[in-house]
Amino acid sequence: MRALIQTFAEQKGELGQALLQHIGISVLSLLIAILIAMPLAIWATHHRKVAELLLQVTGVLQTIPSLALLGLLIPLVGIGSVPAVIALVIYALLPIFQSTYVGITEIDPSLEEAADAFGMRRSQKLFRVELPTAMPVIISGIRTGLVLIIGTATLAALIGAGGLGNFILLGINRNDPQLILVGAISSALLAIILSALISVVQRLSIKKMLITLAVLVIGAAGISITRLVMPKTExxxxxxxxxxxxxxxxxxxxxxxxxxxxxxxxxxxxxxxxxxxxxxxxxxxxxxxxxxxxxxxxxxxxxxxxxxxxxxxxxxxxxxxxxxxxxxxxxxxxxKYQNTNALVVKKDFAKKNDLKTISDLKNIENQLKGGMTLEFIHRKDGWVGIKKAYELDFPVRSMQASLRYSAIKNGQINVADAYSTDSQIKQLNLTTLKDDQHVFPPYQGAPxxxxxxxxxxxxxxxxxxxxxxxxxxxxxxxxxxxxxxxxxxxxxxxxxxxxxxxxxxxxxx
Missing domain, CATH: 3.40.190.10 (Periplasmic binding protein-like II)
Structure with a gap:
């Protein structure tokens, strides 16, 4: 606990910036999702067949893996906040649309009949009867959408949008659980606080809710316009x-x-x-x-x-x-340096099995359990090339870069891919096997x-x-x-x- 508190204290500057980025992305995404899903759901209450189709479409959109969606968006809209917001809006559409549609369609028919008997127009009935009655259900959907957005927004760090996900990624890469906890705890607390604020908004009248929503939208638009018209430094x-x-x-x-x-x-x-x-x-x-x-x-x-x-x-x-x-x-x-690909094993494992080159692995192929990054597994200058050149075919699990080092340290695997300059080779007392078939080309870094x-x-x-x-x-x-x-x-x-x-x-x- 002391180490975690110390990490929070050390990272308070970066944490504040990341928190603001996370809030900005999350709130903007939620507002856009509300502006799309709620009017669409209200319209769909009078078009039941279309509503069923829209529920299926939003449901399918939510099943798309977030990383895949971000990867698909990058060639279209680039990196940063834009693809992150688009992805988050897509994930929030289903709960908001569904709660709005269900909340209105399941209103007691006697209330609808009473409103008609009083001669209310459709818009009057919507704002005076339907929305106030359905609001608890609608708010629950908005709250669910918010929690989804805040949790998924941690992946925005992968495409340069910042946020609390930076701490999680940094912690994974440095094998630092304190940094992971900083990102995870902050994200959870943010979800709780914003969810509580939504509960406060729920107590407002429909008119005040709409005014609040309008102020937030105008404010977000104003900030965006200001950024566009302000003179920019290079x-x-x-x-x-x-x-x-x-x-x-x-x-x-x-x-x-x-x-x-x-x-x-x-x-x-x-x-x-x-x-x-x-x-x-x-x-x-x-x-x-x-x-x-x-x-x-x-x-x-x-x-x-x-x-x-x-x-x-x-x-x-x-x-x-x-x-x-x-x-x-x-x-x-x-x-000057070459950060070449490599296969590594523990030194005691290499000594026990007389392993000096990658070719030597063939002699103990039935004992091998590999852990490698997804990118290495699918590259010609990686596992694809190694399998072909050395005629190796032992089981290999896909792992995030830093996790494969934890796995080899704990004995879950005994062969891993690496880069020749990785600090973990020194830290974990690993041996780099010589690439005697010259599968790996030279790797010199340059801008x-x-x-x-x-x-x-x-x-x-x-x-x-x-x-x-x-x-x-x-x-x-x-x-x-x-x-x-x-x-x-x-x-x-x-x-x-x-x-x-x-x-x-x-x-x-």
């Missing part, structure tokens, strides 16, 4: 994949760019997700830069890549050329951006090229260790390295 958005290493790299990019161009505002989108999310976001101009690895470019992103294995330098040149030809993107000079962006921002290119040929494998592994194990902040670790190497002015953070 903003550069840099995103990174999940994990400590991408977080360190994008913080280095930020420091170098702001040193070269002090008036430029740099926004970081951390723990953004897998390769395809980032690449699609770059193509659709939703981000400006992200660090990518040469082997990943050739194996995953470009078409007609050379099939023969080449040197690290030639791999970079091929990746640079194909990105330019196929996507009009600039791939800057790479860093990736659109050519149009590079031409417009030569100062950014100049700043980021300072990292060319810098950072050794041991240095990167040590920085990852500082973040993952010693719990140092990624921006502090990045800043201190740049200062130490003379790439940044200042005495460190």
């Amino acid at each position: 903003t550069i958005t840099i995103a990174g994949k999940l994990g400590a290493e991408p977080d360190i790299l994008i913080n280095m990019y930020k420091d170098l760019i702001e040193q070269e161009s002090p008036r430029t505002k740099v926004v970081l989108k951390q723990n953004f997700g897998e390769t395809t999310f980032l690449f699609n976001a770059l193509k659709s101009n939703k981000i400006d830069i992200y660090p990518e690895f040469t082997g990943t470019v050739l194996e995953t992103l470009v078409k007609k890549a050379p099939t023969q294995k080449t040197s690290a330098h030639q791999t970079y040149l091929d990746a640079q050329r194909l990105l330019k030809q196929q996507f009009q993107m600039d791939y800057l000079q790479p860093m 990736l951006m659109k050519t149009s962006f590079a031409n417009k921002h030569p100062q950014v290119v100049k700043a980021l090229n300072r990292l060319a040929g810098k950072i050794s494998e041991s240095e990167m592994q040590e920085m990852n260790y500082e973040v993952n194990v010693q719990k140092k902040s990624a921006d502090v670790v990045a800043h201190q390295y740049l200062v130490k190497k003379g790439l940044l002015k200042g005495d460190g953070k």
